[in-house]
Every structure is written in C-alpha cells, then in structure tokens.
Amino acid sequence: MNPGRFKNGFVYLLILVAAVALLYSLFTPSQKPQEIDISEVAKQAQDGLIREIRVKDDVIKVVYKNPDVPEATSRKEPGISAIQTLKDLGVSQEQLAKITFKMEPPSDVSNWIAILGSFVPMVLVFALFYFLMRQAQGTNNQALSFGKSRARLFTGDKPTVTFDDVAGADEAKQELREVVEFLKEPQKFIALGARIPKGVLLVGAPGTGKTLMAKAVSGEAGVPFFSISGSEFVEMFVGVGASRVRDLFDQAKKHAPCIVFVDEIDAVGRQRGAGLGGSHDEREQTLNQILVEMDGFDTDT
Numbered sequence: 623m624n625p626g627r628f629k630n631g632f633v634y635l636l637i638l639v640a641a642v643a644l645l646y647s648l649f650t651p652s653q654k655p656q657e658i659d660i661s662e663v664a665k666q667a668q669d670g671l672i673r674e675i676r677v678k679d680d681v682i683k684v685v686y687k688n689p690d691v692p693e694a695t696s697r698k699e700p701g702i703s704a705i706q707t708l709k710d711l712g713v714s715q716e717q718l719a720k721i722t723f724k725m726e727p728p729s730d731v732s733n734w735i736a737i738l739g740s741f742v743p744m745v746l747v748f749a750l751f752y753f754l755m756r757q758a759q760g761t762n763n764q765a766l767s768f769g770k771s772r773a774r775l776f777t778g779d780k781p782t783v784t785f786d787d788v789a790g791a792d793e794a795k796q797e798l799r800e801v802v803e804f805l806k807e808p809q810k811f812i813a814l815g816a817r818i819p820k821g822v823l824l825v826g827a828p829g830t831g832k833t834l835m836a837k838a839v840s841g842e843a844g845v846p847f848f849s850i851s852g853s854e855f856v857e858m859f860v861g862v863g864a865s866r867v868r869d870l871f872d873q874a875k876k877h878a879p880c881i882v883f884v885d886e887i888d889a890v891g892r893q894r895g896a897g898l899g900g901s902h903d904e905r906e907q908t909l910n911q912i913l914v915e916m917d918g919f920d921t922d923t
Contacts, residue, residue, distance in 0.1 A: 639746055648921035655683065655695045663696050664711035667721060677704045678726040721725040783837040793829060798822065798839050805843040805879050820916045836883045848873065852887045855908045863890065863908030884912075 662682055666672050674685040682696045682704055684896050698707045705718060785795050804811050804818045811818070823831040840847035850870065855863040890908045 625809050626668050655693045658684075658694050658696050660696045660698055660707060661711055663694075664708050667708055667717055670717070670720065672721050674722040674724065675704060676724045676726055725753065779821055782841060783834065784841045785838045788831055788834055791835065794835060795822070795838075799842075802839055802842045805845050805881075808879070824919045833885055836885075838880075840883070842880055843881065846877040847875075847880045848880065849885065850883070851885045852890045855890055863904055864911040867908060867915060869909040 660682070663672070663675075663682065665688075671686055671688070671691075672684055673687040675695070676683040676685070677698075680697050680700050682698055684694045684696065688692070698704055705723065708718060709715075713871060784800065788795060801818065801822065804816070808818075826832055836849075848870065866872050870882065874880050890905045890912070
C-alpha cells in the first residue's frame with residue numbers, strides 16, 4: 623500500500639468524523655428536555671396541566687399549558703399507542719379529550735446520525751490501530767533492510783556504452799569480448815568444453831577506464847547488470863557486509879545469466895588478517911563471503 627494514499631485516507635476519515643460531529647451538534651438541541659416517567663405524565667394529564675402531547679416513535683414530548691414550564695419527555699412501551707398507555711394508567715376519556723395529540727413521523731436523519739455516532743468511533747479506533755501497525759511494520763522493515771544488497775540493476779536491453787566508446791586497452795577488450803560472446807552464445811562454448819571464468823579483476827590506476835570497461839561489457843552482452851561499490855557492503859553493524867553479499871548473489875542467481883560489477887573492491891579486499899579485530903574484522907568477513915560465493919561448494923555460482 624502506498625503510504626501517501628493511506629495518509630490521505632486517514633485525513634478524509636478525520637474530516638468525515640468532524641462532519642458527523644457537526645451534524646450531530648446541529649440536529650441535537652443544546653438543552654435536552656427533562657425526562658419524566660410515563661406515570662408522571664398520566665398524573666399531570668389527570669390534573670389538567672398538559673396542553674399537547676407529541677408522539678414520535680416511542681418518545682412522548684409533553685407541552686404544558688403554562689408557558690413558563692419547560693417541555694418534558696417520556697417513553698411509552700413499544701407497540702402500544704400513547705392514548706392507550708394513558709388509559710391504562712387511569713386517565714379518563716374526558717381528560718384525554720382536553721389534550722391535543724400529534725403523531726410525528728420518524729426522522730431518518732436523526733436515525734442515521736445516531737447510527738453513525740455509534741459506528742464512527744469504532745471505525746476511528748480501528749483506523750488508528752491500523753495506522754500504528756503500519757508505522758511499526760515500516761520501522762521493522764527498515765531495521766531488517768540493513769542486510770539487503772544495495773546493488774543497482776540494469777536490464778541491458780538499452781545499452782548506452784559499448785566497446786566502441788572505450789579507447790585503448792585493446793588486450794583487455796579482446797579478453798572481455800570472449801566473456802561477452804560466451805554470455806550471448808553459451809551453448810557453443812559448452813559444446814567445446816569451455817568454461818567461463820568465475821570473475822574478471824580489472825586492475826589499474828584511477829582514471830584508466832575500469833568502470834567504463836565494465837559498462838561496455840554490460841552494453842555489449844545485453845544481460846542484466848548489477849552494479850555496487852565495495853564501500854556499500856560495510857556498515858557500523860557487524861555481519862551486514864556478509865549478509866549483503868549473500869543477498870546480492872541471490873538476486874544475481876534469479877537473473878542468471880547476468881554480470882555483477884563490484885566497483886572499488888579494494889575497500890573490502892585488503893590483506894587478510896590485517897584488521898584490528900583479526901579474523902572477526904567486518905571487512906574480512908565480507909571478503910570471505912565474496913570468495914565463498916564466487917568459488918565455494920555451491921555449484922550454482
């Protein structure tokens with residue numbers, strides 16, 4: 623799920639809750655009428671204090687003859703009319719005749735507001751819980767992504783650099799052309815019993831075109847090309863370098879045949895056993911893992 627889209631949905635949900643709260647406040651009176659028992663309404667009807675009774679569903683609103691007395695509300699039993707309820711409580715027909723009865727239709731708006739008022743808080747709590755879970759999941763993914771390779775994948779279907787762009791280094795280009803030809807037509811070499819080398823080490827002073835030569839191999843071969851710098855293997859966490867090497871070669875196996883280019887490999891390929899931590903030095907562990915992946919017991923490499 624897109625985090626930006628989720629955040630926008632969360633904002634829309636908050637706007638919906640605010641709109642429901644506003645509607646609820648507009649359609650709900652600020653001062654609720656006093657609620658009395660239905661037996662009290664019957665006694666007031668017998669005393670002749672009631673001018674009008676408005677019935678809406680099971681709610682009875684009582685309007686008194688004295689305008690200084692505020693209105694009151696009461697509830698009757700469902701399925702029984704207000705008149706029959708008052709008769710059962712001892713109000714005579716003559717006393718009922720002095721009272722005006724009005725039947726009000728049920729309000730769909732108030733019903734929907736009541737439903738939303740009880741349903742929206744649960745949705746809001748669920749959305750908040752889901753948002754916190756997503757945030758925690760994103761944090762865990764970031765914590766677990768330290769061991770993932772940061773190699774960039776180039777598909778090779780749109781070459782930008784070829785051997786024609788590399789001037790000089792004719793002997794190196796000739797040897798690399800054989801590697802490219804093997805990648806393009808492996809069956810021809812396999813029939814002759816030839817085996818492609820596990821890797822090619824480009825050695826030279828800075829600025830002699832080593833990286834450009836690797837780009838040319840990618841452009842000529844037309845196969846997936848993984849590019850990563852040697853310094854990207856090493857982090858402050860112990861074991862990250864070896865984990866990234868394993869992840870890099872796992873990705874390369876999924877895209878085989880392909881080329882893995884490690885730029886500035888001397889960042890990890892120093893003299894073995896020269897680290898401050900001896901055999902437990904982080905760079906030495908990374909180098910050991912590279913050697914295992916290139917020429918280990920695994921025959922798929």
